[in-house]
Amino acid sequence: MEMFRETVATGVMILTLLMLGTAVVSLFLQVPYVPTKKRVVRKMIEVANLKNNDVVYDLGCGDGRLLFEAEKTKKVNAKGYELAPIPYVLAQIKKFFNKSKTTIHMANFFSANLQDANIIFCYLGPDTMGQLYTKIKHECKKGTKIISNTFSIHGVEPSKVWAKNPKEKLPSIYLYEI
Numbered sequence: 001m002e003m004f005r006e007t008v009a010t011g012v013m014i015l016t017l018l019m020l021g022t023a024v025v026s027l028f029l030q031v032p033y034v035p036t037k038k039r040v041v042r043k044m045i046e047v048a049n050l051k052n053n054d055v056v057y058d059l060g061c062g063d064g065r066l067l068f069e070a071e072k073t074k075k076v077n078a079k080g081y082e083l084a085p086i087p088y089v090l091a092q093i094k095k096f097f098n099k100s101k102t103t104i105h106m107a108n109f110f111s112a113n114l115q116d117a118n119i120i121f122c123y124l125g126p127d128t129m130g131q132l133y134t135k136i137k138h139e140c141k142k143g144t145k146i147i148s149n150t151f152s153i154h155g156v157e158p159s160k161v162w163a164k165n166p167k168e169k170l171p172s173i174y175l176y177e178i
């Protein structure tokens with residue numbers, strides 16, 4: 001009985017720490033963890049028009065759902081960056097159960113080297129998108145695609161926009177090409 005109580009207490013403590021960590025990181029990043037809905041994931045994958053051997057990033061990958069779906073669609077090299085503890089742990093659990101080769105880094109994507117990217121998925125805020133675009137333009141090769149859920153990049157002309165579609169419950173999706 002004593003051992004059971006200790007195990008439960010440890011579990012509760014770990015969960016509390018993960019929740020606290022996620023709240024603090026979200027405040028600091030000003031981008032909360034909001035997972036992309038399944039139908040939107042499917043739409044973003046369709047927009048990406050993936051090819052075998054593409055290098056696919058999700059910057060702020062949450063639980064990795066876009067990357068795991070991309071990996072199911074084509075033989076891609078998928079890479080994610082996530083700083084918040086709860087989505088990061090969820091991504092690692094999903095990676096294990098999907099037997100996935102996706103790499104998930106618990107790190108700030110502003111410190112990532114993105115030069116091998118073909119496709120970059122994002123679901124961030126408008127300010128972060130602006131800062132990220134500067135980095136992507138500086139590092140990535142011509143033809144790299146950015147696919148953004150909901151948020152456009154201020155002052156940058158997208159190659160294509162899928163307007164918000166309330167009937168199909170789809171948000172605006174923006175495609176940019178470097």
Ligand SMILES: C[S@@+](CC[C@H](N)C(=O)[O-])C[C@H]1O[C@@H](n2cnc3c(N)ncnc32)[C@H](O)[C@@H]1O
Pocket residue numbers: 025026029031032033034035036058059060061062063064065066081082083084087107108109110122123124
């Ligand atoms: C709106 S959620 C989207 C999650 C996932 N991309 C999806 O579509 O389901 C944005 C995520 O980006 C993460 N994030 C924001 N800024 C980050 C940064 N600089 N480095 C790593 N992760 C970041 C947040 O912790 C959050 O989980």
